[in-house]
Amino acid sequence: RMVMKKSKTIGVMVPDISNPFFSTLVRGIEDVLFQESFITMLCNANEENERESNALEELSRRGVDGFIIASSAISNEDIDRLLRNKKHPFIILDQKSSEGDSDTIGTDDFLGGKLAAEHLKELEHMNVAVVVPKNITQNIQRRVDGFESIYGTGFKLIEVESLSKKSGREAAKEISESNISGIFAINDEIAFGLYLGLKELGKTVPDDYSIVGYDNVDMCEYMTPPLTTIAQPIYELGRQTAEMLLDRIEHPEKEWESKKLPVNIINRFSTTHA
Ligand code: RIB
Known part of the structure; x- marks a missing residue:
């Protein structure tokens, strides 16, 4: 691939690099970019809008060749002002969805939510909850919608602070006080x-509670019990994102492209019959 550009650098914005989803994603991105002799400049947005906007401005000033944006903290105005209007190649994915013209890539969030619900329903769980962060991004809303397509409105939505272990731990109490x-x-x-x-409250998985996760990060296999989860092809998503962006840099005038990668359920041992 012949890409003749100035800095051979790509800026990548993620909301939280300490989450293994994003580190695996970045590994996929970087592996492709490295192969094509590009350097990856990583910005961890920490879900702070101003920090993101500054980072974007700075990257643009340094003349990076393209941008990969996976964080929702960056506003559409900034995308227009700092990227679209300046004709910088960019691609948007995961927590950020595109408004207006751009390439996009994602995974089938609606199906993911639906698969999780079907699994719990088959096991005859009648009282179910979905645990979500309070600032719900569009991709996560689609998972909830998919879940709702099976359970209707007959489930409890539990809002936590963020997509973190700490927030999960904090949600246990509310769950243990419900049915x-x-x-x-x-x-x-x-x-x-x-x-x-739940363990701290003397409860066990899956005997007291069946749990389905989402992402299929490596750690799922190492938990006790191993976590049943919806798998996103995270590394592959990273690779294809980088490939799409490089393609855009090479062919700035080509038609916009949109890709949706599949998800599937990985059955392990964190769920059982109600
Ligand atoms: O673990 C991080 C989560 O937020 C993932 O499910 C990913 O898709 C992101 O939006």
């Missing part, structure tokens, strides 16, 4: 936190 038996944690980190929180 819930099946839990869909909107990402694996929340599920891991629930494991600890």
